[in-house]
Amino acid sequence: METTRRGIEPFVGGARIARLVVRERRLRWPVPPGLEARVAGTRVVAVERRAKYLLLPLARGRAAAGTLLLHLGMSGSLRVVPATTPPQKHDHLDLVLAGGHCLRLRDPRRFGCLLLIEGDPRAHPLLCDLGPEPLGAEFDGALLATRARGRAVAVKSFLMDGAIVVGVGNIYANEALWRAGIDPRRAAGRVAPARCVALASAVQAVLREAIAKGGTTLRDFVQVDGATGYFRLELAVYDRAGAPGPRCGAPGRGARIGQRSSFFCTGCQR
Numbered sequence: 161m162e163t164t165r166r167g168i169e170p171f172v173g174g175a176r177i178a179r180l181v182v183r184e185r186r187l188r189w190p191v192p193p194g195l196e197a198r199v200a201g202t203r204v205v206a207v208e209r210r211a212k213y214l215l216l217p218l219a220r221g222r223a224a225a226g227t228l229l230l231h232l233g234m235s236g237s238l239r240v241v242p243a244t245t246p247p248q249k250h251d252h253l254d255l256v257l258a259g260g261h262c263l264r265l266r267d268p269r270r271f272g273c274l275l276l277i278e279g280d281p282r283a284h285p286l287l288c289d290l291g292p293e294p295l296g297a298e299f300d301g302a303l304l305a306t307r308a309r310g311r312a313v314a315v316k317s318f319l320m321d322g323a324i325v326v327g328v329g330n331i332y333a334n335e336a337l338w339r340a341g342i343d344p345r346r347a348a349g350r351v352a353p354a355r356c357v358a359l360a361s362a363v364q365a366v367l368r369e370a371i372a373k374g375g376t377t378l379r380d381f382v383q384v385d386g387a388t389g390y391f392r393l394e395l396a397v398y399d400r401a402g403a404p405g406p407r408c409g410a411p412g413r414g415a416r417i418g419q420r421s422s423f424f425c426t427g428c429q430r
């Protein structure tokens with residue numbers, strides 16, 4: 161989603177919304193009735209992100225006019241196209257901008273959503289229980305160590321829990337644990353504080369690399385949530401069961417942890 165945010169920001173940030181076109185209201189939550197009238201004529205103040213939610217604070221004149229919250233669900237993608245481009249099947253929403261482009265949502269499985277939040281978006285039920293952003297100032301090894309205390313859950317599941325920290329997907333969790341030398345099956349509460357520091361740094365390094373490598377293909381772009389970042393990241397353990405590890409040469413191993421495919425090095429993760 162960060163790649164998506166960066167991709168659309170040059171087009172959408174500061175732009176005036178000419179109109180909202182809704183072709184299909186039945187998304188994960190229905191597009192609220194009357195939303196078209198409430199957003200028409202507003203200006204997009206900023207293009208922000210919280211976890212996998214895109215947030216567009218709006219203003220009408222100088223007055224705040226709520227925050228559009230957009231989620232891509234499982235299969236959604238956003239692109240910026242000329243508003244005259246004929247919509248295809250599954251192109252459910254167009255946010256038409258005054259300059260003649262539109263931000264178009266395609267979502268074949270309709271698990272995405274578009275809502276308008278009044279007031280502070282951080283207090284909204286979808287956002288208020290989320291842990292900190294991994295690249296934000298609030299996230300560090302001390303926070304991980306505090307939250308891990310006494311927890312018997314596998315450290316990998318812990319790391320992927322959005323109430324602990326948001327945005328650490330399965331591939332990122334596998335790679336970060338390898339970098340930090342931590343066995344993904346280890347109970348979170350049994351990872352020493354110093355190793356939590358190493359883990360937090362590893363998470364941040366993996367995410368920064370993924371963003372840097374996924375963020376190069378913008379312009380008129382199509383992006384299914386985060387996917388390009390994964391494939392360009394150099395993977396040390398993910399999907400490498402049986403292959404010698406790049407650090408110690410011991411074979412990689414696969415396992416299921418919390419229903420998710422997990423990979424680790426049998427030699428250097430403990």
Ligand SMILES: [Zn+2]
Binds near residue numbers: 406425426
């Ligand atoms: Zn190894």
